[in-house]
Amino acid sequence: MAEFVTVCEVGPRDGLQIAKAIMPTDIKQRWIAALAATGLSQIEVGSFVPPRLIPQMADTDAIVRQAVTLPRVGHGLEIVALAPNLRGAMAAYEAGAQRISIPISVSEGHSRSNTNRSTDDQIAEVGRMIAWLRAQPRHVFVDAACSTAFGCSFDGVIPVANVVRVAVDLAQAGADCVILADTVGYGNPIDIKAKVRAVRAEIGPVLNGLHLHDTCGLGIANALAGLEEGIRKFDSALAGLGGCPFAPGASGNIVTEDLVFLLESSGFSTGIDLDKLIAARAVLHEGLPSEPMYGNLARAGVPKTFAKAA
């Protein structure tokens, strides 16, 4: 029996928020339904941020409410929503989100630019969010992400000790899962391995996720590095949708299709049907016809030697 690896599809959140056009809600719903039908076990469908900041996320409440009614395939499906603060966490809970992801910038420069708060203020807010969520009748999983863990377009190199400190604080705040995020895509395999090991030494298996971008072409290699260090949950976006507002021309999240191919051909199980995943690109393209779609596997097709993990 192959070991299971969770793939969290973040295209409808991280992918869309950089897109120039706004995907119509009905197509977004069909796209999320197509993603769910592939067997994905987590889909981050939106972000509870003020619509004036990210208009692409204005329909997140409706999107979450509809997504949680989708039929579950294979290992089941958790609907994830991003919440940047307590107000967002309350809205996500009310809409029925099953997981809430919270990004906290390890770099002060990114934290202040993104949220107008220091890293410590953000960590304190996470504490309030988790306290509120734990007082509600329904359990919601909390994924806390250490953003810019592998480099920052403002602050440059991010020391290991800073990442460890934020990760420990988030674990102590009660996060179910701590994620290390290569927000701008500057990471490399050596840095990935070093930081995963250092954080694991402090918080153990609470660290279980990597959020990677393919800015410099190392995204899938960085996933392999994480996999070799025992990481069993990865964020990715169909067709590598997205980008980075601070790196013009940068590619987006790592490509879900290529990631699943890496995992399945490395002997892990993802529960995902690769052919259905590739087919879901058509719905994405329908909703955002001018957005470039990345990914080598989809161009070439699944090779005849591919053996899906059992």
Next chain:
Amino acid sequence: MAEFVTVCEVGPRDGLQIAKAIMPTDIKQRWIAALAATGLSQIEVGSFVPPRLIPQMADTDAIVRQAVTLPRVGHGLEIVALAPNLRGAMAAYEAGAQRISIPISVSEGHSRSNTNRSTDDQIAEVGRMIAWLRAQPRHVFVDAACSTAFGCSFDGVIPVANVVRVAVDLAQAGADCVILADTVGYGNPIDIKAKVRAVRAEIGPVLNGLHLHDTCGLGIANALAGLEEGIRKFDSALAGLGGCPFAPGASGNIVTEDLVFLLESSGFSTGIDLDKLIAARAVLHEGLPSEPMYGNLARAGVPKTFAKAA
């Protein structure tokens, strides 16, 4: 002092032979000069095959003769030419090539389709080529590549034992360096590691090269897998030029810019100036304006956190 890794730029050979247009000889010469100026230590500049089979390689004799006169930067520069048979090896030697690369298909289907010969006939020809070369006054290095080592579009999965058998035969024939080639780009990190280990167990450090394609998006991850197994020489092509005649839409060789970024940011030295490498794309584009150029690093630019290996 960082450990050195050899990057062999194969764009002018493997990249061009699939291109629809033919790059004019004078632009090809300027492109190779621009590549040499980046500090690359090996450039495969052409192939001594009949021009009626691959018209893009018709000027290989002139290209080799000019390339060997280029100034050496950093670690020095070896000019490589591909030779499929004894006639080609003689021509490569006469033109002044410093290394000769010889591809031998592990899969019978690919061997017969590509050369109309069996794998054993090809191995026997390699023996004749090396015997002739060793009888000449000037020493020429021989790189023998086990093509389709990680899968074949005709024969499908290629067993480890078959790869080992061909690699051992090539080492016994006197090859200086044996290379495992993922000719169609079906490889994955597990398969790369397993076959590198198995071949190394038989021929030791004579196995020192990987030739990888990025057909399924795993190219750079496969390079990382090889690096972790001790491989210290990789083929790649600027802008990921190339493709595979048997996989429509497939990407080409792994992207040199992204590979160098992987190696340098992993603490290895390549002798290559990344900015000059990215600048060399302009000459390639001038010579083949309709050919797509791949590579994430060139789109995003070298990140400010990048520290070149000493």
